[in-house]
Amino acid sequence: MSMPDDWHVHYRDGNMLRMVTPLVRKRFWHTLAMPNLDPPIVTNERASAYKEAIHTSSPDEHDMYNKPTHVSLYLAETLDPQEVANAPEHVKAIKYYPAGLTTNSEKGITDPSALWTRGTRAHEVLCAAAEKKIVVCLHAADGKNAHGVELDPYDQEPHFMAESLPRIRDAHPKLKISAEHLSTKQGADYMLKHGGPLLGCSLTAHHLLLDRRDVFRGGFRPHRSWMPAIQSIEHTEALRDLAGKGLPFVWLGSDSAPHSQAKKESDCCASGVMMAHAGIELYAEAFDNMNALDDRFENFACRNGARFFNVTDGHKDKKRPSIHLQRLKWKVRKPFMVWNDTDELQHYDVVPFRLGEEIEWTLS
Ligand code: DOR
Ligand code: ZN
Numbered sequence: 566m567s568m569p570d571d572w573h574v575h576y577r578d579g580n581m582l583r584m585v586t587p588l589v590r591k592r593f594w595h596t597l598a599m600p601n602l603d604p605p606i607v608t609n610e611r612a613s614a615y616k617e618a619i620h621t622s623s624p625d626e627h628d629m630y631n632k633p634t635h636v637s638l639y640l641a642e643t644l645d646p647q648e649v650a651n652a653p654e655h656v657k658a659i660k661y662y663p664a665g666l667t668t669n670s671e672k673g674i675t676d677p678s679a680l681w682t683r684g685t686r687a688h689e690v691l692c693a694a695a696e697k698k699i700v701v702c703l704h705a706a707d708g709k710n711a712h713g714v715e716l717d718p719y720d721q722e723p724h725f726m727a728e729s730l731p732r733i734r735d736a737h738p739k740l741k742i743s744a745e746h747l748s749t750k751q752g753a754d755y756m757l758k759h760g761g762p763l764l765g766c767s768l769t770a771h772h773l774l775l776d777r778r779d780v781f782r783g784g785f786r787p788h789r790s791w792m793p794a795i796q797s798i799e800h801t802e803a804l805r806d807l808a809g810k811g812l813p814f815v816w817l818g819s820d821s822a823p824h825s826q827a828k829k830e831s832d833c834c835a836s837g838v839m840m841a842h843a844g845i846e847l848y849a850e851a852f853d854n855m856n857a858l859d860d861r862f863e864n865f866a867c868r869n870g871a872r873f874f875n876v877t878d879g880h881k882d883k884k885r886p887s888i889h890l891q892r893l894k895w896k897v898r899k900p901f902m903v904w905n906d907t908d909e910l911q912h913y914d915v916v917p918f919r920l921g922e923e924i925e926w927t928l929s
Contacts, residue, residue: 568886569845569866570595572874573702573745573767573818575837576619578602579906584915585823586623588841590632592928594867594885595876597635597702597818600660601669605639609648612636612656631883633876637702640690641672649693657874658700658743659690666706666721667792668822668836677707677729681736688736695740700874702767705730705744705752706793718794723751730755734764743873746820748772748793750803757807760814765873767818768808768865770840770847771918774854776801787829788916791820792836808852811861816870819844825913826900842897842917849890849926893927 571593576582589596598619600606606615616636635657638644649659661680662673674680679687694701706721707729716724726749734742744766747753756766771791776798780789789795807815821844822837829835840847845866852862867885871878878885898921900914 566863566888566890567867568592568594568888569817569848570870571819571821571844572597572743572816572870573599573769573820574841574844575599575601575820575822576622577823578615578618580904581823581915582618582622584901584903585821585839585841586619589821589844590623592841592844592888593632595633595635595871595874597637597657597874600637600639601662601667603669605641605669605672606636607639607641607644607648609638609652609656612638613653616655633883635874635876639672640674640687640701642674642686643672644686644690646686646689646693649690649697649699652697652699656699657876658702659694660702660704660745662704663706663708666708667704668824670704673704677725678732680729681732683736691733691737691740695737698741698875700741700743702743702745703730703733704792705747718792719796722747722749722793726751726755734759739763741873743767743818745818746772746791746793747804747807748796749800753800753803753807756812756814757810760812762814765814765816765869767816767820767870768804769818769820770844770851771795771820771838772801772804773808773851774847787834788838788918788920790829790834790836791822791838805851805855808865809855809857809861811857811864813864813869814873815865816873817848817866818870819848823901823915823917825903826916827913829916839901839915839917842901843919843924845888846890846924846926846928847918850924853892853925889929891927891929892925893929894923894925895927896923897921
């Protein structure tokens with residue numbers, strides 16, 4: 566098949582970036598890097614420096630410079646609409662984080678109504694994005710209901726679909742919106758009804774492969790914990806149905822999000838797990854389970870996102886290559902070791918998804 570694209574990946578920075586980059590670049594052609602670093606990426610200058618850091622963070626063995634890297638800006642209260650208006654070609658998206666609902670979201674938006682209320686900075690940012698045809702990627706979750714009461718984590722996305730997304734779309738009718746890492750039946754239903762040239766969604770392999778029983782079997786499993794959380798089987802099935810329909814507005818976004826083992830196995834487990842070591846293999850498994858390992862898989866992985874984000878396959882010296890996937894099991898044997906950024910004599914481990922277990926497909 567053609568080399569796929571990943572429209573939602575956390576490359577991180579420092580030595581973690583050096584560990585992650587070769588894994589991602591071996592598998593994916595276009596990639597969209599997420600901006601929730603510390604501090605978050607809110608200027609074009611930093612976005613460009615980040616793109617450079619990704620390019621230089623790994624040896625050339627995977628043809629680094631020939632792979633198109635796109636970066637997103639973080640929709641913080643401090644993001645200046647002028648930055649969006651002046652964004653360079655490689656800034657392909659603005660990422661919305663509801664404050665406090667996921668990793669490094671503290672600088673995100675505290676009141677989602679800012680997105681549809683004239684006169685706020687966030688509203689101006691979305692107007693600038695619509696004008697410039699830059700996609701706004703939404704972490705589609707609300708933290709509170711209309712009465713200010715904290716929502717149950719499992720209700721955050723349904724609430725956003727019912728209350729926030731329609732208002733954002735009404736306020737910005739020309740804006741291109743991607744609802745990221747859809748996790749619920751309500752999200753899937755919303756897409757089936759309203760998805761099209763201006764609205765689409767990314768799906769992760771983990772939301773297609775797992776359901777809530779897998780997260781709690783025998784006890785809580787921190788290495789199966791993300792935000793949005795894995796929901797009950799009815800929701801997983803709705804996402805599988807959506808993926809299996811072969812619709813043009815549904816695409817691959819792995820949300821590979823590595824953390825140190827210590828942060829995962831701690832008093833407050835960090836949300837996110839590394840998927841990059843099997844970034845496409847896990848999707849092959851999910852689509853194979855759905856009997857959808859055909860054109861639907863290739864469109865989902867290689868075409869739909871590229872069309873939505875308005876990128877081409879490349880020019881003659883920079884053509885999208887092919888990859889070869891084989892139905893051949895392999896075992897994820899070891900954690901990944903990363904040298905500490907501040908103390909070069911120390912290192913830490915990152916536990917990849919399915920450590921100690923098998924993956925059904927191999928990239929050869
Ligand atoms: O599980 C998650 N991890 N969800 C996000 O939205 C952020 C990500 C991260 O950066 O670790
Ligand atoms: Zn993410």
